[in-house]
Structure formats: structure tokens, C-alpha cells
Amino acid sequence: MARSALLNVMVQAVFKAGKSLARDFGEVQNLQVSLKGPADYVSQADRKAERIIREELMKARPTYGFLGEEGEEIKGTDGAHRWIVDPLDGTKEFINRRNDFTVNIALIEGNVPVAGIVYAPAQRCAYVADGGRAEKLLLDPAWALEHRQSIRVRMRGVELTAVASRSHNSSETEAFLNGHGVMNYASVGSSLKFCLLAEGKADVYPRFGRTMEWDTAAGDAVLKAAGGSVVRLDGSRLLYGKTVQEEDSAFANPHFIAWADMSSLHLSGAEGLQPAYALS
Template identity: 50%
Template sequence: MQAKATELKRVMESAALAAGRAIMAVHNTGPDVHFKPDSSPVTQADEEAESVILEALARYFPDIPVVAEEAVAAGRVPDISGGLFFLVDPLDGTKEFVAGRNEFTVNIALIESDAPIAGIVYAPALASGFIAVDGRAERFTVADGHTLANRQDIGCRGRGKALTAVASRSHDTPETARFLDDHGVEACTAIGSSLKFCLVAEGLADVYPRFSRTMEWDTAAGDAVLRAAGGQTRTLDGASLAYGKRNQLHDTDFANPNFIASGADWRKAGGS
């Protein structure tokens, strides 16, 4: 098991860094943007990064299917009935990427029995990232786009007197504002991409409420980091956010319901 975890970690790291280099090459020259049928933006960086990741995963884990954002958009969806599969978002935060902000990430996650058991979130423009493998969550930095350094174990913080939240920069909603008011949140940081999960995972925030649309590839890697750091991601009915959702009655395949990501004890000390 340890050998498998070590290989998984190595492959996810190398694939994420290679995808990050492809993204930054486009970032530095300026992306050409076009739009998918759902009106979400996509660039050549998304497509090139996904190709890099898919090639790496196919080479080292040929028997594990991969659900990847751009492949799904093109109608290529593998059989995941075995319960073990990868979820890939090659460029999470495309709106931030196009706008020239640095809060975009490469996301790779491994799902088993509906739960994210490993994942990497890499922010190439920030030269830093987060990884979770074998129940351990780490933060790392990257030198020159190639070398990981300064690994540090991370974990969610305990609930203090003041509750701090993170929220989406590009998808703010009235429901989010109401949640913050109802739960006495004293400070809220708006940030793009799956980095919101990671801020909770490393103890810089208590809760990330999401009341607008996400897809499983948007959340799985950050959710894996959060869970390994001692946190949780639950739907509004209290169930753990599940992955591999197909044939949903009221939404498309792989679409998430609203959820609350948090440190495990964020409701204590007066929370409701």
C-alpha cells in the first residue's frame, strides 16, 4: 500500500507540474478564449494541460479510468462503474486565468467508493500547491516550475471565537451572503478556484459555503486535501459530498449540489 501511495504521489506531482508549465506558457503569451456550449470559457491552456495529465495517468495507471473536464465536454466519458477513477480539472479558475489573476489551479483527484481519497491542487502562477495522499495533507512550493520544496504538513484549525470564511470570487450569491450573516462570520476572503478548500485545510479559514454551480472535477482535489487535513465537505442535508454522480434526475452528470466545506468542528462554540 505504501508503495502504491508513493507512486500515486509522484505521478500526480509530476503530471500537475507538467500541466502547470503548459499553462504558464500560454499565460505568458496571452490565451485565446472560446466558449463551450454551457457558455463557460475555455482556452488552449485547458486543452494542453489536460492532454499532459491524461498522458501521464494513462502511462502509469492504465487500468484506472479518467473523467476529465474537457473530455467530458467533448462527449468522452469512461465507464466508472468499478468505483475507482480519477477526476481531472486541468485549469480550474479559467475566469481568473483569462482576467490575468493568479488564482487558477491544476486539479487531479483519485476517487474510490464515491469519496476523494487523494488529490493535488497546484497553483502554477503562485508556485505553490497542496497534496493529499494516504490520509496526509501537505502544502508545498515549487522552484522554476520543476522542483517541489518546503513540504509542510497542514491541518484544519479548531473553532475559535470569530468565524472566518472563504467564498468564490466569480460566483457570489445572495445565499452565500445570508449564510455568512446567519452564522456570524466576521471576515470573508474572496478567492478563485479550488484554493478555497485549501485555505480551510491549512487552518487559515473555518468554512467555505458554496451556493452556486460546481462540477465534481472543480471540487474533488481540494476536497481530498481538506478531508486529509481533518475537514469535511457536506451537502445541505448533512451528507458527505459524493463523487461519480451519473444519471441525476434534476441535473447533469457530475454536477454537485450546494455544499459547506469546513473544519470538522466549525459549528461549535455557538455555531448553529
């Protein structure tokens, strides 16, 4: 099955899960919600959406591995490929009836996302990436495709606009914004931060809080296809499949910076990022 056909599978899986989430969103007051950790919510909607996605993807590619936020890892017989899924990114936004929650699927080849989709059901839009192309899909009220358009990051200007997490801001984030002369700042939940960079509405997303691979893989794929980059603090690319880590648990990400346009940064290892701010 060609990758373009796999993208169609991903789109169908995420839309199917999105319809389930849309129904639960309308009756969110009746959902069973629990805490997995400090400020880390999970609901029955998360688990149901992941089950829908897993069944669709594994039916299409049963040899691929599967990593979802709400279930155990499935090790595939094809060691080169795996799905990474976050069935409901922004559970806190979801249960508080904000519309910036997303459903995320990424296809990993080796240790790099090569295709992905970020779907925002309450906003009736999706961002897809495949083969170095990124698009934004707009849906009508009946969930049918209404419009699609290619998206691309914007060139770096004199004044930068940053996006950052509504729930996970930090002093390190503020230091980065101040050190890089960021003039405008928007706070948004979920992986939509990557997508705002991808469609040319912002320039940088610094993340100094803890994230997991399922939080970033799909957004990373979309941003990369649109011309952007997601890098560690030393300027190296953020990679996936981090199963054994002495400093953290499996699949945890280090701090990273997502850039729309890195062309004028002239990164050279750690020297390209660190002088503008200090990390404690």
C-alpha cells in the first residue's frame, strides 16, 4: 500500500474517531473523567477514540507497530514503521468545552515522522502531511470535505509571533521569548500550536515542559512538510522511538523549539540557541 493510500487510511480513522469525540463533546458533562497524574486528565472519550483509530490502522497495516497514549505499545513485525497516536490531545480543553482539542496520528519511519494528521473536530478542520506536502482541510457541518488548501510556513520577519501552551507556561518559556525579541504571543492548547506555524500564522513554539512522543509526532510531521523544523536545544532534530532513556521514561521528549523558518538562525550546535536565554 503506497503512502498516499495510507494517508487516506489515516484520514478515515481520524475522522471516524472525531465523530465519536464530537458526540461526547456535546454530552461532556456525562463523561467519566479521571487523573493519570498531576493535571493529566483522561476520559472514556479518549479510550474510545484510541480504540477506533487502532482498529482502523492495524487493519490496514497489521505489521506496523502502534504506540497510543491510552494503551500499551504494540510491537510490530515491521521494525521500520510504527503508528503514534494521541486520540484526544487537550483533554483539559475538551472537558472544559474549549474547541482547541485535537486527534493526532503520525506514521514513523525509522525515527522520523513521515506522514501525519492533526484533526480539530470542534473547529471542523484538519492538517495533513505526506510526501513533503502539507494541506489544511475544511469540513462542512455534515463532516464532508468542503475545501482543501496547501499550507506553508512564513519567512522569518523582524517581529516574531510565538505560540505556547495555555496550561504549561514556564519561566524558561518567558526567558526564551524575551531573549529572542518575540513581540506577539498567543496561547493555544493541543498540537494546534504546530499547525499555526505550518500555515504561516506564527513563527516559533518553545516547549520547556514535559511532553511525550504522542503529543508531538503528528504536529511535527505537519510542520516539517510545510517547511518548518522541530529541534532540541542543541539544534539537532527531535527524534522518535526513544524507548530506553536514562534521564527519563520511554517515549518522553526533551525540551524542544519548533520553528517556522530556521534559515536565518545559522545554528551551529548548542551555540545557535542558548546564548539568548539562560536555563536554570
